Every structure is written in structure tokens, then in C-alpha cells.
Amino acid sequence: MYLLYRLRELGLHVRVFEAGTGVGGTWYWNRYPGARFDSESYSYGYSFSQELLDEWDWTEHFASQPEIERYLNYVADKFDLRPDIRFSSRVDSAAYDEDNHCWTVVLGDGSRHRSRFMITALGPLSAPTMPRFEGVQDFEGQSFHTGLWPKQSIDFEGKRVAVIGTGASGIQAIQEVAKAAGHLTVFQRRPNWCTPLHNRRIEKEEMDRIRAGYPELFQRCRETAACFVHTVDPRGTFEVTDEERNAFWEELYAGPGFGIWQGNFRDMLVDREANRLISDFVADKIRERVNDPRIAEMLIPKDHGFGTRRVPQETHYYEVYNQPNVKLVSMLEAPVERITASGLETSEADYEFDIIIYATGFDAVTGSFDRIDITGVDGRKLKESWRSGPTTFVGVMVDGFPNMFMVMGPHAALGNNPRSIEYNVEWVRDLIGYMTGRELTVADARPEAVAQWNDFVRQKAEGLLSNEIDSWMTGVNMNVAGKQTRRLVRYSGTAPEYRERCDEIAAEGYRELSFT
Numbered sequence: 094m095y096l097l098y099r100l101r102e103l104g105l106h107v108r109v110f111e112a113g114t115g116v117g118g119t120w121y122w123n124r125y126p127g128a129r130f131d132s133e134s135y136s137y138g139y140s141f142s143q144e145l146l147d148e149w150d151w152t153e154h155f156a157s158q159p160e161i162e163r164y165l166n167y168v169a170d171k172f173d174l175r176p177d178i179r180f181s182s183r184v185d186s187a188a189y190d191e192d193n194h195c196w197t198v199v200l201g202d203g204s205r206h207r208s209r210f211m212i213t214a215l216g217p218l219s220a221p222t223m224p225r226f227e228g229v230q231d232f233e234g235q236s237f238h239t240g241l242w243p244k245q246s247i248d249f250e251g252k253r254v255a256v257i258g259t260g261a262s263g264i265q266a267i268q269e270v271a272k273a274a275g276h277l278t279v280f281q282r283r284p285n286w287c288t289p290l291h292n293r294r295i296e297k298e299e300m301d302r303i304r305a306g307y308p309e310l311f312q313r314c315r316e317t318a319a320c321f322v323h324t325v326d327p328r329g330t331f332e333v334t335d336e337e338r339n340a341f342w343e344e345l346y347a348g349p350g351f352g353i354w355q356g357n358f359r360d361m362l363v364d365r366e367a368n369r370l371i372s373d374f375v376a377d378k379i380r381e382r383v384n385d386p387r388i389a390e391m392l393i394p395k396d397h398g399f400g401t402r403r404v405p406q407e408t409h410y411y412e413v414y415n416q417p418n419v420k421l422v423s424m425l426e427a428p429v430e431r432i433t434a435s436g437l438e439t440s441e442a443d444y445e446f447d448i449i450i451y452a453t454g455f456d457a458v459t460g461s462f463d464r465i466d467i468t469g470v471d472g473r474k475l476k477e478s479w480r481s482g483p484t485t486f487v488g489v490m491v492d493g494f495p496n497m498f499m500v501m502g503p504h505a506a507l508g509n510n511p512r513s514i515e516y517n518v519e520w521v522r523d524l525i526g527y528m529t530g531r532e533l534t535v536a537d538a539r540p541e542a543v544a545q546w547n548d549f550v551r552q553k554a555e556g557l558l559s560n561e562i563d564s565w566m567t568g569v570n571m572n573v574a575g576k577q578t579r580r581l582v583r584y585s586g587t588a589p590e591y592r593e594r595c596d597e598i599a600a601e602g603y604r605e606l607s608f609t
């Protein structure tokens with residue numbers, strides 16, 4: 094939506110193809126119970142329009158999906174974006190026409206559309222994946238993937254419900270479903286480290302104070318490593334006494350949002366011993382909150398340290414396992430063998446359910462690209478080029494795919510994403526403005542610039558504990574063929590460093606690109 098807004102300003106004719114029937118992206122598809130921000134609402138909203146900032150009131154520090162979807166609809170209406178968006182239009186393929194220097198995009202209905210530039214805004218988490226179980230189609234009850242949740246409300250009252258998967262979406266859904274379900278069975282492959290969200294309502298007066306502080310807030314987001322409001326503590330874990338360290342962690346655990354992840358000691362994600370200590374601290378919290386010590390141990394990750402994966406934020410998640418209507422099953426101890434007409438079978442037992450919820454996540458970052466047949470020069474396929482990991486120039490371009498620009502593609506600075514999206518969009522807008530102002534029709538990244546950028550991305554990943562862990566951030570998804578080994582799908586340097594590089598490139602006239 095922001096791309097459309099900015100590109101229109103250049104006087105370009107812009108057409109957006111959107112698979113959904115409405116705006117919202119992530120917040121259109123993920124309407125499962127409990128879906129909400131883990132970024133502070135006001136730090137996530139667009140920052141580009143003072144009018145919008147003045148008009149929109151957030152009602153919770155971490156807004157829920159309905160409010161976020163309302164917000165994005167409000168933005169679409171305010172800036173009259175809908176006339177240039179074609180809904181229910183999934184792009185199946187896109188090919189670069191070398192003779193005419195343009196892209197041909199083909200939609201699911203077979204229609205073909207030509208354009209000088211093709212910009213992808215496919216989303217890092219928009220290609221849902223199902224587990225590779227036999228018999229998924231055989232189930233006769235209701236079943237849903239969290240990322241493809243239907244618009245009508247689902248009644249869990251008194252029902253026998255299964256949730257498969259305990260990633261960020263599963264955790265949010267479990268908390269809500271456990272309130273209504275007659276019985277809930279959670280199937281967990283590997284636990285994640287979760288910490289309290291501490292969400293609160295925002296009353297009018299507080300919203301007015303937040304609004305008055307927007308300039309400082311966005312400035313802070315520009316300075317932090319991952320664009321969140323939380324600032325890393327400059328101290329090292331071992332530079333303080335045991336008492337000081339514990340008091341600091343207690344404060345972070347009692348504080349809102351990602352403070353404990355993004356505002357912790359500076360060495361937490363690079364020093365093994367520091368990471369072990371914070372992991373022990375959070376493990377003890379889990380033990381305190383879960384009554385049955387055996388269940389508590391099942392919920393404590395043993396294969397990765399705290400913070401080395403995105404930390405799911407929870408509200409009474411651990412207490413759910415103290416409820417008599419909730420059971421936790423380890424899929425490592427008792428693998429699911431098949432989905433049946435009435436439920437599922439594990440290696441140890443048969444279960445019957447009315448509803449199965451697949452909270453099995455996404456083929457992250459490159460998945461939505463892989464689902465489109467993208468062909469560049471000389472018949473080169475993007476999927477093939479990226480088989481052993483994506484290669485990009487500043488996460489925006491790929492050599493051999495001229496005039497294709499990516500927003501939130503691989504190697505972009507992830508974190509509190511809209512801050513990076515706004516930056517990416519403005520960078521692409523400036524590049525297109527540079528080209529149209531000089532009557533340049535084609536831009537391609539020079540292969541040596543791509544190689545250099547990939548070295549930089551590799552260098553930035555070195556020494557980070559998170560890059561020694563299988564997760565969607567290291568390109569691993571056990572449910573997707575060919576994605577069992579780690580790949581450098583994300584840029585793990587800081588966002589300010591990323592922007593500095595990109596600013597330099599623009600200021601020096603895009604020497605890393607070849608133009609015709």
C-alpha cells in the first residue's frame with residue numbers, strides 16, 4: 094500500500110495484484126483467535142503521514158487482528174488506494190521480456206499484464222505450510238491453518254480441539270482456544286521460549302501522550318538494531334553483580350513486549366555463557382508457572398538458547414497447561430502417523446477431534462517467491478538461482494532480473510517490519526525516480542555487487558548464536574522439500590547499518606547497478 098502511494102507520486106501508472114479479497118496482507122489472512130502484534134501498535138503503524146498519525150487512535154499497546162485490519166482499511170480509504178488494487182488476483186508467473194525491456198505478469202485467471210517495473214511485496218510470512226502428514230484430506234471435522242483463517246467466527250464451545258504447532262501463532266491461538274474448548278490437545282514438536290506480552294488498553298489520554306511523542310518514538314526506532322522501541326543495554330552480562338543481573342531480568346520479564354529480547358544485555362546473543370544464564374532464568378519462570386514438573390520440562394527448549402529465535406509473546410500461555418481440559422503431547426516422543434476421518438493417530442494413541450488447527454507456520458522469506466514462476470534474462474529461473482540460498486543486492490535486486498525490485502524480500506532488515514518497509518519503499522521510489530528523470534529504462538545489479546553484498550550478509554551472520562539454530566530465520570522448514578539445511582535468508586546486521594549502506598549507494602549514483 095505504501096509503495097502504491099509513493100509510486101503514484103512519481104506520476105507512474107501503478108497496478109497492485111493482491112491474492113486476498115481485501116487489504117491487510119498478514120492482518121487479512123491471520124484472523125485466528127488471539128492473533129495480535131508483538132510490536133507496540135504505535136511503533137508498527139505507518140509514520141509517513143502526520144494526518145494519519147493525528148487521526149488514528151490505537152486502543153491497545155499490542156493491538157489484535159481486528160483492530161489492525163480496521164487500521165489498514167482506514168489507510169486504504171484515506172489515501173484512496175483501492176482503485177489501483179486488483180483483488181482476488183494471484184500472480185502465478187512473471188517473465189522478463191528482453192526485447193521490450195518489460196515484465197509480463199500472468200495471473201491465476203490467465204490474464205497477462207505488462208509493465209516496465211515489477212516490484213514484489215509478497216511478505217516474509219505469507220506462504221502457509223502444512224505438516225507432511227498422511228490423510229490431511231480425510232478429516233471429516235473442521236480444520237484450519239492459522240494463516241488461512243476463515244472470516245466467519247468458529248465456535249469452540251465444548252468442542253474437542255487439536256492445535257498442531259507451538260510457534261508464535263500456535264501460542265496465541267492456544268491461549269484463546271483453551272478458554273472455550275471442551276478439551277484441547279496441543280501437539281508440540283519443539284517448544285519455544287515465550288515471555289509475557291503484558292498488553293494493556295490505551296485510554297484517550299495515554300494515546301494523546303503517545304501521539305505527542307511520535308517524533309521521538311520513530312527516531313528511537315531508526316536507531317535501534319531491529320527498529321523496535323526497545324534499546325539494547327550497553328552492559329555485558331558479566332559486568333554486573335548477580336543481584337543486579339537478576340533484578341534487571343525480573344524487571345524485563347515484568348515489562349511489556351520484546352524488552353527482554355531486544356533490550357537485554359548486549360552480549361546475550363553472542364556469548365554462550367551469557368545466553369545460558371538468561372535461558373536458565375526464563376526456564377525457572379516456566380517451572381514456577383506450570384504446576385506439573387514433567388509438563389514444565391516439556392515446555393522448556395533444550396535445543397536452542399533464549400532469543401536465538403523470534404520470541405513468542407504470551408498472555409497466561411504457560412498457565413493453560415494447568416487447566417484440566419488441556420493436554421500437551423510431544424510429537425518427538427509420539428510422532429503423528431496420520432490424520433484420520435475422526436482425528437489423528439500418533440505412534441502411541443488415537444485421538445478424536447471436532448476441530449484441528451494447523452499452526453504450522455510459513456515457508457518463510459523465499460516461500461512466496463518460490464510459488465511464482467519468475468523468469469529473468471536468458472530464461473533464468475529465480476527459484477533455481479536461489480536453490481542453495483537467496484542472493485541479492487541490498488535485499489532489493491537480483492542480478493539477471495532487471496527492473497525487478499523487492500520490498501521485504503530476503504536480506505532485508507527484519508524486526509519491527511513497517512519501519513524497514515517504509516525505508517525500502519522510499520529507496521525503490523528514489524531509484525525509479527532517478528531512472529525516469531534520466532530516461533533510463535533498465536536497471537540490473539552488477540554480479541560483483543551482488544557477490545559483495547552476499548559476503549557482507551555472511552559476515553554479519555558470523556558469531557551470532559541465532560545462526561547456529563534451525564528456524565525460519567535461517568531458512569529451515571522441515572515441512573518444505575529442499576529446506577532442511579540452513580541458508581542465509583536474512584540480513585542479521587543492524588537496520589541503521591543497512592540504511593547507511595543503501596543511502597551511500599544512492600548518494601553515489603547507484604554505481605553497483607548497470608543502466609541502459
Ligand SMILES: Cc1cc2nc3c(=O)[nH]c(=O)nc-3n(C[C@H](O)[C@H](O)[C@H](O)COP(=O)(O)OP(=O)(O)OC[C@H]3O[C@@H](n4cnc5c(N)ncnc54)[C@H](O)[C@@H]3O)c2cc1C
Nearest residue numbers: 111112118119123130131132183184215216219501509510
Ligand atoms: C501472525 C503474524 C504476526 C506478525 N506480527 C508482527 C509484528 O507484531 N510486528 C512485525 O513487525 N511483524 C509481524 N509479522 C510479520 C508481518 O508479516 C509483517 O509485519 C508485515 O505484514 C509485512 O508486510 P508485507 O506487506 O511485506 O507482507 P504481507 O503483509 O505478508 O503482505 C503480502 C501480501 O502479498 C500477497 N501475495 C503473496 N503472494 C502473492 C501472489 N503470488 N499473488 C498475489 N498476491 C500475493 C498476500 O496475499 C499478502 O496480502 C507478523 C506475521 C504474522 C504471520
